[in-house]
Structure formats: structure tokens, C-alpha cells
Amino acid sequence: MERVPILKIGDILLVSIQVDMSDQTAVALQEDLAERIVATGCHGVIIDITALDIVDSFVGRMLSTIASISRVLDAETVVVGMRPAVAITLVELGLSLNGIRTALNVERGMELIAADREREYDEFDDSSDAEPTASP
Amino acid sequence: MERVPILKIGDILLVSIQVDMSDQTAVALQEDLAERIVATGCHGVIIDITALDIVDSFVGRMLSTIASISRVLDAETVVVGMRPAVAITLVELGLSLNGIRTALNVERGMELIAADREREYDEFDDSSDAEPTASP
Numbered sequence: 001m002e003r004v005p006i007l008k009i010g011d012i013l014l015v016s017i018q019v020d021m022s023d024q025t026a027v028a029l030q031e032d033l034a035e036r037i038v039a040t041g042c043h044g045v046i047i048d049i050t051a052l053d054i055v056d057s058f059v060g061r062m063l064s065t066i067a068s069i070s071r072v073l074d075a076e077t078v079v080v081g082m083r084p085a086v087a088i089t090l091v092e093l094g095l096s097l098n099g100i101r102t103a104l105n106v107e108r109g110m111e112l113i114a115a116d117r118e119r120e121y122d123e124f125d126d127s128s129d130a131e132p133t134a135s136p
Numbered sequence: 137m138e139r140v141p142i143l144k145i146g147d148i149l150l151v152s153i154q155v156d157m158s159d160q161t162a163v164a165l166q167e168d169l170a171e172r173i174v175a176t177g178c179h180g181v182i183i184d185i186t187a188l189d190i191v192d193s194f195v196g197r198m199l200s201t202i203a204s205i206s207r208v209l210d211a212e213t214v215v216v217g218m219r220p221a222v223a224i225t226l227v228e229l230g231l232s233l234n235g236i237r238t239a240l241n242v243e244r245g246m247e248l249i250a251a252d253r254e255r256e257y258d259e260f261d262d263s264s265d266a267e268p269t270a271s272p
Contacts, residue, residue: 005152005186005217007242009145014242016141018154050141081141106143106150 004029006036011117012044012110013037013075018051026062030069037073044113045070046106050081060095067100076116078102078109140165142172147253148180148246149173149211154187162198166205173209180249181206182242186217196231203236212252214238214245 002025007014013036019025033045047063049055055063067077080103090097103109138161143150149172155161169181183199185191191199203213216239226233239245 002154003187005154005184007150007152007184007186007217009242009246014143014150016143016152016154018138018141018152048141048143050143051139081143106145110145 003032006032008036008040008042011042012046012113013040013042014046014048014106016048016051021059021062026058030062030066033066034069034073037070037075043075043117044110045075045077046109046113047077047079048081048106049079049086050083052086053083055082055086055090055095057093057095060090060097063097063100071099076101076113078112080104080106080109139168142168144172144176144178147178148182148249149176149178150182150184150242152184152187157195157198162194166198166202169202170205170209173206173211179211179253180246181211181213182245182249183213183215184217184242185215185222186219188222189219191218191222191226191231193229193231196226196233199233199236212237212249214248216240216242216245 002019004015004017004019004025007016013033015029015033021029036042037045045066047066049059052059063077063079070077078101079097082102101112103112138155140151140153140155140161143152149169151165151169157165172178173181181202183202185195188195199213199215206213214237215233218238237248239248
């Protein structure tokens with residue numbers, strides 16, 4: 001069985017999907033990714049689909065599942081590199097990739113994750129400023 | 137024909153090889169990569185081979201050719217993610233991957249390229265300091 005490699009770059013795990021995903025490959029990728037998020041403490045997952053000519057409902061569901069798993073493990077998922085034709089087909093098929101964020105390329109995906117992260121920290125700071133007496 | 141995607145991350149082009157390389161795929165990758173180096177002005181190419189179980193003489197030659205083309209275009213090539221078994225087989229086959237630099241993972245490959253780049257700039261500075269009167 002083919003395994004999709006997961007590359008760590010700073011605070012981000014990068015997955016480039018190039019092979020046709022089977023049930024097994026998809027499950028293996030979900031497991032590997034969850035393990036790597038926990039092992040590395042990364043806060044972002046970028047899934048590159050430049051190589052995919054078609055995103056059908058199976059791949060769409062896989063992306064949603066990966067995004068949900070990552071979210072539970074405190075990591076943000078961004079899908080990048082979608083071709084124009086893929087976007088058109090997705091909409092025609094009525095698949096809206098719910099809960100999945102997209103960016104044009106890896107660099108923009110990284111910026112998106114970094115910006116999100118910063119905002120979260122700011123909010124955390126604000127809330128701890130607001131209730132300084134709440135902690136013992 | 138499958139095309140291997142090329143991802144731009146800062147000053148680096150990242151290629152993750154996951155499919156079996158045919159003659160056509162290899163030539164297409166070399167052409168795409170050369171074009172992207174020129175178009176982006178990137179100074180580093182990282183080729184990830186985590187997904188490869190075997191690096192035979194064909195793949196070895198392809199990596200060498202890519203490294204040579206990149207060098208002519210002023211970009212450094214680093215091969216990352218080689219499995220232990222692949223390294224052993226390579227040596228047993230008598231393939232030494234001449235002219236190819238390797239690193240354990242993408243992050244180290246990036247550090248290697250950044251360090252090289254810095255040293256080059258330093259040398260350039262030194263030589264221009266040493267001969268200030270050589271220029272008109």
C-alpha cells in the first residue's frame with residue numbers, strides 16, 4: 001500500500017496528494033497525520049492537491065475528515081493548489097467542502113495559518129487581561 | 137502523463153516524488169523545474185524521496201541531472217528523506233549520487249541551503265572588500 005508522505009516545515013505539516021486515494025490510503029493518511037500532529041505539536045496542516053485532476057465526493061469527504069481530526073488536535077487545516085477546473089467541478093457536483101479552508105498556494109496557506117494563530121494568541125491575551133482576578 | 141507538482145516555499149522549490157518515474161515524467165519534471173527556477177528566481181531545490189522504496193540507477197541519474205540543471209541556474213539541490221534501506225541499497229549498487237547533497241529532512245535541507253547562501257554572500261562581500269580598486 002502506498003503511503004502519502006508528511007513533511008514537517010516549521011510549525012506546519014505539509015501533505016502533497018499525488019496518488020489516487022483508495023480507502024486504505026485515506027485511512028492510513030488520517031492515522032499518520034493524527035500521530036504526527038501529536039508527536040510534533042504542529043498547529044497547521046497544509047494539503048496540496050495541485051496534482052489532482054478530480055476531487056470527487058470520496059476525496060472531499062477525506063479532506064473534511066482530516067480537517068475535523070486536526071481541529072480536535074488543535075491544528076488548522078488548509079487545502080491549497082486547487083485547479084480552476086477542480087473548483088468548477090466541485091461546485092457542479094454540489095460539493096462545497098464544508099469546514100475546509102482553502103488558499104491558492106502553499107505560501108498563502110502558511111500565512112493564513114500564521115495569521116490565525118496570532119489572532120488566537122491575541123484573544124487569549126485579551127481574555128486573561130480582562131479577568132486578572134479569576135485565576136487563584 | 138502524471139506531472140510531479142512543484143511547491144514554492146519562500147526561496148525554495150519543493151518537489152515530493154511519490155510516483156514511479158517514467159522517462160517522460162522525469163523529463164517533464166526537469167523542464168518544469170528549470171522553468172520554475174527561472175520564473176521565481178528561487179535559489180534552492182529540495183527533492184523529497186520519503187515515498188520511494190527504491191532508488192535505482194534511473195532515479196539516481198535523474199536526481200543528478202536535476203542537480204546539474206539547477207546548478208547552472210544558480211540553485212542548490214538537496215535530496216531529503218532518504219530511507220535507511222534506500223541508502224544501503226544505493227551503496228550496494230555502487231551508486232554514490234555524485235554531486236548530490238542530502239539532508240535528513242526538509243527542515244535540515246532548508247537550513248543547508250540557507251547556510252550555503254549566506255556563505256556565498258559573505259565570500260562575495262570579502263572579495264569586493266579585498267579589491268576595492270579593481271572596479272572602475
